[in-house]
């Protein structure tokens with residue numbers, strides 16, 4: 001189940017997304033740092049406007065908008081008024097879909113390389129992920145109390161999730177990793193390229209996945225792990241892209257349900273890019289193409 005948790009600092013989720021993208025590109029920002037008078041009655045200020053962000057490195061105020069056209073017109077009028085009263089001010093109204101272009105203009109972000117698909121939007125923010133991983137950790141700690149489980153991760157997309165998850169669990173456990181690749185010309189056939197080091201015979205095994213898409217990889221790996229005769233075998237996945245499922249292995253722990261889009265960040269890549277995003281976002285590319293390249 002996807003939790004809708006947003007940083008309480010921000011009035012709107014898109015502001016929180018914008019802040020995270022600014023953080024990722026190393027751009028300093030202040031949230032609502034100043035209010036500007038827009039209407040006077042004589043000497044008395046009767047109306048003020050507070051832009052959402054100030055980016056000190058660019059000396060730029062930004063007002064984000066995802067609003068209806070009528071409200072955008074009203075905001076634009078206010079911004080024009082601020083400019084009239086403060087001719088030196090650098091202030092922009094930014095539509096959500098445009099902020100990547102702005103980043104590129106100032107030399108930041110992925111838009112410069114036209115071949116690279118751009119980040120479309122934040123799906124799960126840093127805080128939201130931390131909260132959900134904490135919940136999963138607590139559930140796993142309760143369920144595996146006294147069982148000394150082995151958590152098995154599949155490299156490489158899972159490394160951020162695994163690192164955070166184990167630090168949110170409070171029971172003794174072991175961790176092991178395996179690695180898989182796909183046969184050329186057959187994206188559904190998996191081969192193991194890194195074996196496990198721990199003997200799973202009689203152990204309680206929790207397989208940890210970054211994302212379950214068609215379920216083919218998981219299906220193959222569960223068969224493989226079952227052949228090691230574990231005492232129990234369950235699955236924990238950070239993301240569940242249900243819409244594309246071909247086989248239906250049981251997922252005991254799910255972080256978030258993901259939309260049918262190609263997602264990156266928090267360990268997940270697109271041709272090795274974007275793993276270091278601290279949040280999970282979606283790419284504006286054909287999901288099928290991207291999924292084939294990511295493995």
Ligand code: 5GP
Pocket residue numbers: 157209210211212213214215216217218241261262263264268269270291294295
């Ligand atoms: P499945 O076998 O379930 O179709 O695919 C699972 C694997 O495909 C995942 O472990 C991951 O490596 C890759 N994958 C599937 N969907 C996505 C996605 O949206 N983003 C990324 N980065 N990888 C994906």
